[in-house]
Amino acid sequence: xxxxxxxxxxxMVSEHAASTLIVLCAFISxxxxxxxxxxxxxxxxxxxxxxxxxxxxxxxxxxAYKLHTIYDAISEGAKAFLRAEYGICxxxxxxxxxxxxxxxxxxxxxxxxxMLTTLSFIIGAFTSILSGYIGMRVAVFSNVRTTVAAxxxxxxxxxxxxxxxxxxxxxxxxxxxxxxxxxxLMLYRQYYDDPSDWSTLMNCIxxxxxxxxxxxxxxxxxxxxxxxxxxxxxxxxxxxxxGIPEDDPRxxxxxxxxxxxxxxxxxxxxxxxxxxxxxxxxxALVIASTSEDLIEAGWAAVVFPVAISCVGxxxxxxxxxxxxxxxPVRKETDVELVLKMQLVITTVLMIPAAAGVTYKFLPExxxxxxxxxxxxxxxxxxxxSVISGAIxxxxxxxxxxxxxxxxxxxxxxxxxxCKTGAATNIIYGLxxxxxxxxxxxxxxxxxxYICFALCDLFGVALAAIGMLSTLATGLAVDVFGxxxxxxxxxxxxxxxxxxxxxxxxxxxxxxxxxxxxxxGFAIGSASLVSxxxxxxxxxxxxxxxxxxTDVNVLEPLTxxxxxxxxxxxxxxxxxxxxxxxxxxxxxxxxVSRQFNExxxxxxxxxxxRPDYQRCIDxxxxxxxxxxxxxxxxxxxxxxxxxxxFGVQAVYGLLTGAIMSSVQMAISMSNMGGAxxxxxxxxxxxxxxxxxxxxxxxxxxxxxxGDTVGDPCKDTSGPALNIVMKLSAVLSLVxxxxxxxxxxxxxxxxxx
Numbered sequence: 001x002x003x004x005x006x007x008x009x010x011x012m013v014s015e016h017a018a019s020t021l022i023v024l025c026a027f028i029s030x031x032x033x034x035x036x037x038x039x040x041x042x043x044x045x046x047x048x049x050x051x052x053x054x055x056x057x058x059x060x061x062x063x064a065y066k067l068h069t070i071y072d073a074i075s076e077g078a079k080a081f082l083r084a085e086y087g088i089c090x091x092x093x094x095x096x097x098x099x100x101x102x103x104x105x106x107x108x109x110x111x112x113x114x115m116l117t118t119l120s121f122i123i124g125a126f127t128s129i130l131s132g133y134i135g136m137r138v139a140v141f142s143n144v145r146t147t148v149a150a151x152x153x154x155x156x157x158x159x160x161x162x163x164x165x166x167x168x169x170x171x172x173x174x175x176x177x178x179x180x181x182x183x184x185l186m187l188y189r190q191y192y193d194d195p196s197d198w199s200t201l202m203n204c205i206x207x208x209x210x211x212x213x214x215x216x217x218x219x220x221x222x223x224x225x226x227x228x229x230x231x232x233x234x235x236x237x238x239x240x241x242x243g244i245p246e247d248d249p250r251x252x253x254x255x256x257x258x259x260x261x262x263x264x265x266x267x268x269x270x271x272x273x274x275x276x277x278x279x280x281x282x283x284a285l286v287i288a289s290t291s292e293d294l295i296e297a298g299w300a301a302v303v304f305p306v307a308i309s310c311v312g313x314x315x316x317x318x319x320x321x322x323x324x325x326x327x328p329v330r331k332e333t334d335v336e337l338v339l340k341m342q343l344v345i346t347t348v349l350m351i352p353a354a355a356g357v358t359y360k361f362l363p364e365x366x367x368x369x370x371x372x373x374x375x376x377x378x379x380x381x382x383x384x385s386v387i388s389g390a391i392x393x394x395x396x397x398x399x400x401x402x403x404x405x406x407x408x409x410x411x412x413x414x415x416x417x418c419k420t421g422a423a424t425n426i427i428y429g430l431x432x433x434x435x436x437x438x439x440x441x442x443x444x445x446x447x448x449y450i451c452f453a454l455c456d457l458f459g460v461a462l463a464a465i466g467m468l469s470t471l472a473t474g475l476a477v478d479v480f481g482x483x484x485x486x487x488x489x490x491x492x493x494x495x496x497x498x499x500x501x502x503x504x505x506x507x508x509x510x511x512x513x514x515x516x517x518x519x520g521f522a523i524g525s526a527s528l529v530s531x532x533x534x535x536x537x538x539x540x541x542x543x544x545x546x547x548x549t550d551v552n553v554l555e556p557l558t559x560x561x562x563x564x565x566x567x568x569x570x571x572x573x574x575x576x577x578x579x580x581x582x583x584x585x586x587x588x589x590x591v592s593r594q595f596n597e598x599x600x601x602x603x604x605x606x607x608x609r610p611d612y613q614r615c616i617d618x619x620x621x622x623x624x625x626x627x628x629x630x631x632x633x634x635x636x637x638x639x640x641x642x643x644x645f646g647v648q649a650v651y652g653l654l655t656g657a658i659m660s661s662v663q664m665a666i667s668m669s670n671m672g673g674a675x676x677x678x679x680x681x682x683x684x685x686x687x688x689x690x691x692x693x694x695x696x697x698x699x700x701x702x703x704x705g706d707t708v709g710d711p712c713k714d715t716s717g718p719a720l721n722i723v724m725k726l727s728a729v730l731s732l733v734x735x736x737x738x739x740x741x742x743x744x745x746x747x748x749x750x751x
Contacts, residue, residue, distance in 0.1 A: 018300035018307055018361060022182050025310035029175030029472065032317050036164040036171065037138065043145035043161055045071065059151050059496065066494045070255075071144040074486065077259035077616045078136050082267060084624055085222050086129050089215050093125045096214065096635075100207065100733065107737030112191070116204040117733065120184055124211025124278055127180045131274045132219050132267035134176075135169040139266040139479060142168075143258075143486035150487060150503040151496060159329040159338075162483045162507055163476060167320055170475030173270055174313050177277050181208055182306060195295045198302060202282075202289040203540065209279035209533075210733050213726045216271035217634060220722055221576055222627035223268035224715030226619045227260025228580045231714075233587025233615070235707050242595065242602055243695055247492035250601045252594045252610035253587055256619045258489045264714055265482040265515065269522070272721060273475060276525050277468050279729050281305050283532035284461035286732070290543055291458075293366035300361045305465050307361055308386055311353040312469030319346045319473060332503075336510040339477045340401065343517065346470040347394040351387055354466065358383040370456030371538050371549040377455045385451040385459035389466030389528065392447040393521050396440045400520035403436040404673035405513040406681035410436075415678040415691060415702065422704035425678070429705055433671025433712075437663050440520065444527055444662070457535030464528035467521065478518030481511025509680045516673035519718055523665045526721035530658045533728035537654075537735050541647060545739040551651045557750055558652035561641060565656025565727075568637055569664050572723055573716040575630045580711040583622035590618055634723050638730045642738035646746035650731050650738060658724045665720035672713025675705040 045068060059067065097118050105114030142165025149158035184205060192201040234253035238244040247254050284305035288294050294301045322345055323329075323338050362379040369375075403410050410432050417428040451459030468474075488504030541547040553559055594614075600606045637657075642650045679702035685691040691698045731738075742749045 014300040014361060015298050018303055022178060022303070022306055022310050025313050026175045026179035026182070028317070029171045029178070029313045033168045033171035033175065036167045039164050040142050040145055040161055040168070043149055045144055045148060059148065063494055063496065067144055067147065067490060070490050070493050071140070073255050073612060074143070074258050074262070075140045077255060078140055078262045081226060081259065081263050081620050081623075082133055082136060084620060085218065085263075086133070088624060089125070089129060089218050092214070092218070093122060093211070097122055103734055103737045107734065107740045113200065113204055116188060116191075117207040119207070120205050121207035121211040123180055123184055124208035125215050126211075127176060128212040128215035128219070128271045128274050131173045131176060132215070132271040134172055135270035135479065136262045136267040138165055138168045139262045139483050139486070141165070142483050144490055146483055146487035146507070147490045147494070147496070147500065147504065150491065151500045155330055155332065155334065155503070156328045158503055159335060159507065160324050162480050162487065163323055165483045166476040166479035167472070169266065169270055169479045170316070170472035171313070173274055173475060174277075174309070174472045177274050178306065178309060178313070181278065181281060184208060185303065198295060199289040199543070202285045206282045206286060206729065206733050209275065209282040210729045212271070212278040213275035213722055213729055214635070216268075216275040217631045217719070217722045217726055218627055219271040220268040220719040221630050221715070222623045223260070223264030224576065224711070224719060225579050225583055225626050226623035227257070227264035228710045228715050229583030229587050229622055230256035230260045230615060230619045231710050232580065232584035232707050233591050235703055236584075237588055237591040237595065244602075245492065247489035249493040249495070249609065250606065252591050252612060253615045254489065254493060255612040256615040258486050259616060260619065261482040261486050266479055269478055269518065269718070270475065272718065273468070273471060273522055275722065275725060276464075276522065276529055277309065277471060279533060279725050280461060280464035280468060280525065280529040281309065282729070283529065283536045283732075284458065284465060286536040287368070287370065287458045287461055287532070287539060290369045290539060291366055293363060297363040297366065301363060304357070304361045304382075305462065307357050308354060308462070308465050308469055309471070311357050312350060313472055315349045315353050316346055316470060316472035319349060320476065332506045335507060336405065336407065336513060339480065339510055339514045342473050342477055343394060343397055343470065346473045347390050350390050350466070350469055354386045354390070354469070355383055358386070368456050368458050369539065369543070370458065371535055371551075372456055373549070375456040377458070381454035381459065382462055385455050385462040386466035386469070388447045388450055389463030390469055392443045392463065393467035393470070393524055395443050396520045396524045397517040399436070399439045400517050400670060401513055403432060403670050404516040404677055406509065406677040411674050411677050411681060414674050414705070415681045415698075418678065418682060418698035418701040418705070419690065422701040425675070425701050425705040426708060429671045429675045429678075429709065432674050433667035436670040437666045440524060440666055441662065444524060448528065448531065457532055457539070460528055460535065461532035464525050464532055467525040467528060474518055474521050477514040481508065481515035484508040484511040505680070509677060512673060512677055512680070516669065516713070519669040519713070520666070522718065522721050523662065523669065526665075526725050527658065527662045530724040530728045533725070533732050534654050534658065537728065537732045540732065540735045541739055544736060545744065547647065547739065547744065551655075553652065553655060555648055557645065557648045561645070561649040561652030562656040565653035566660040568633070568653075568657045568727075569661045569720055569723055572630050572633055573664065573668070573720070575633065576716045576719060577711050579622070579626035579630070580715055583619065583626065586618050586622060587615060590615055630719070634726050635730065638727050639734065642731065642734060642746065643741060644746045644748050645750040646741065647738050647744040649746065649750060654728055654731060657727050661720045661724040665717050668712040668717030668720070672709030672717060675702070675709035676713070678702055679706040
C-alpha cells in the first residue's frame with residue numbers, strides 16, 4: 001500500500017532510475033554529437049602547412065585557397081550577425097527579467113517564486129542562444145567540407161558530411177536542452193523538497209520555456225529577414241535582370257545570401273525547436289504536478305515527460321547509423337529516400353521505446369485534474385497519447401513532402417504553370433499552399449481529440465512531446481538542407497566544375513523537401529504545445545485562484561478577443577513580410593549600383609569582384625532593426641490584454657491566435673517550399689524541353705514565384721510557430737498576475 005516501506009523503496013528505485021536515465025542520455029547525446037563532428041572534421045580543407053596537397057582531382061592549391069577564403073567570409077559574416085543579434089537578446093533578457101521578477105512576485109505574493117521563475121527564464125534564454133550559436137558554427141564548419149566531398153567520386157561521402165553536420169546540431173541541442181532543464185529541476189527541488197510543493201516548483205520552471213521561446217522569436221524573425229533580404233536581392237537583380245547563375249561570385253549579394261542560410265535556417269530553426277521542446281515539457285510537468293496520484297507515485301512519474309525525450313534521443317542515435325552505414329547513399333535518387341526513411345524508422349522504433357518508459361515510470365492508474373475535471377487515466381492511455389503525437393508528426397511530415405517535393409504531382413503542376421508566366425505560377429502556388437493545410441489540420445484535430453479524451457490536456461502535452469521525441473533526427477535532416485545549399489554556393493563561387501554543383505544541387509533539392517518536413521513537424525508540435533500551455537494556464541488559474549476550468553467562447557468579452565487573437569498572426573505576418581520587402585529593396589538598389597558602377601562584373605570571364613561586405617552590412621542592419629516590432633507585438637499582446645481586460649480576454653486572445661496561426665503557418669511554409677522546388681525542377685530540364693531549363697521564360701517566372709515564396713517559407717511562416725507558443729507560455733507564466741488585478745477582470749474591470 002502507498003506509504004509502506006515497500007512502496008517507498010520502489011519510489012526511491014524508480015526516482016534513481018529516472019535521474020540516471022535523464023542525465024546519462026543527455027551526456028550520450030552531446031557525446032555522440034561530438035563524435036559526428038570528428039567525422040566531419042576528418043574532411044580536410046585548405047592547410048597552410050601543406051598547401052600543395054590537392055584536396056581532390058578538381059581542387060588544386062589555388063582553388064583550395066579560394067574555398068578557404070569564401071568559407072572565412074561566410075563564417076565571419078555569420079559570427080558578426082549573431083554577435084549583434086544576441087547582444088540585443090541579452091539586453092532584452094536583462095530588461096524582461098526585471099518584468100518577470102516584479103509581476104510574478106506580485107501575482108504569487110512571493111519574491112522567492114518570482115526569483116526562481118526569473119532564473120529559469122534566464123537559463124532557458126541562454127540555452128537557446130547557445131543552441132543557435134552552436135548550430136550556426138557547425139553548419140558553417142560543415143558546408144565547405146561538403147563541397148570538398150562533393151568534388152570527389154561517389155555520393156556517399158558528400159551526403160554523410162552534410163548529414164553528420166546536421167546530426168551534430170540535433171544531438172548537441174537535445175543533450176544541452178535536457179541537461180539544463182533537469183539541472184534546474186533538481187536545483188529547485190532543494191528548496192521544494194516536499195512533494196506537496198512540487199506543483200509550485202513546476203510553476204517556477206515554466207520560465208525555462210518562456211526564455212527559450214523569447215530568444216527563438218528574435219532568432220527566427222531576425223535571421224529570416226537577413227537571409228531573405230539577401231536571397232531576394234540576389235535573385236531579382238542577378239538571375240532575373242542579368243541572367244547570372246545563382247551564387248555566381250560576380251553577384252554582390254551572394255556571400256550575404258550564404259550567411260543568411262546559417263543564421264536563419266540553422267540558428268533560427270534550432271532555437272525554435274528548442275523552444276518547442278522546453279515549452280511542451282514545461283506544460284506536461286505543470287499538469288502532471290497537479291495529480292495527487294502522480295505525486296504519490298514519486299518523482300519519476302512526475303518527470304516522465306523528460307524521460308520520453310531521453311529515450312527519443314537514443315532511438316535517433318541508433319537510426320542515424322542507417323543513413324551513414326547500413327543504407328548509404330550511392331546515387332542521386334537515394335538521397336531523398338534515405339532522409340525520409342530516417343523519420344519513418346525513428347517513429348517506428350519510438351513505439352516500443354515509449355512503451356518501456358511508460359511502463360517503468362507511470363503507475364498503472366492515476367487521476368488527472370484538468371479542464372474537464374478529474375479524469376481517470378492509465379499508463380496505457382499515456383502511451384497512446386505519446387505515440388499518437390509521434391505518428392501524427394510523421395503523417396504531417398509525409399504530407400508536407402508530397403506538397404513540396406518535385407517528385408510528386410503538386411509541385412510539377414506549379415512548374416507547368418510557369419509556362420504561362422509568373423502570375424499563373426503564383427496562383428497555382430497559393431492554391432497548393434491552402435490545399436496543403438487540409439490533411440495536417442485533420443491529423444492535429446484527431447490527435448487532439450484522442451489524447452484529450454484519454455488523458456485530458458496531459459495527453460495533449462504528451463502528444464506534443466511524442467511529436468518532438470524524434471527531434472534529434474528532425475534537426476539532422478532539417479539542417480542538412482542549408483548545409484547542402486551553402487556547399488553549392490561555395491562550389492559556384494570557387495568556380496569548381498559543374499559536376500560538383502550538380503551534386504550539391506541534388507542534395508539541396510532533397511534538403512529543401514526535408515526542411516519543409518522539418519517545418520511541418522515544427523508547426524504540428526507548436527499547435528499541440530500551444531494548446532497544452534493554454535490548458536496549463538487554465539488549470540493553474542483553477543488550482544491557485546479558484547477560477548472555473550470552463551472557457552465559454554460565446555462570452556462577449558472572450559469572443560471579441562477571439563477575433564482580435566485571430567488577427568494577430570496576420571498583423572505579425574504583415575510586419576515581417578514588409579520588413580523583408582524593405583530590406584530586399586535596399587539590397588536590390590545596392591546590387592544594381594555595383595553592377596552599374598562596375599559593368600565588367602557582367603563579363604563571365606572577369607577577375608573583378610564586387611563589394612560583398614556592403615551587402616552583408618545592409619542585411620545585418622535591416623534585420624536587427626526590423627526584428628524588434630514583430631517580437632514586441634507578440635510579447636506585449638497577452639501582457640497588455642491580461643493587464644487591462646483580464647483573464648477572460650486572454651482566453652479569447654489565445655484561442656484565436658492558435659487557430660489562425662496553424663492554418664497560416666502550414667500554407668505559407670508549403671507554398672514557399674513548392675515554389676522553390678518548382679524552380680529547381682525547371683532547372684533540371686534540358687534546354688529544348690517544354691519547360692526550357694535555365695534562363696528560359698518559364699524559369700524566369702519560376703524565379704519570381706520562388707522570390708515571393710522566400711519570406712513565406714523562411715520568415716513569416718516558421719515564425720508563426722513562435723507566435724502561438726510564446727503567447728501561450730507568457731500567459732501561463734503571468735497567470736496569477738492577471739488573476740490578481742480586480743479578481744481577474746483587469747484594470748478596466750471588464751466583464
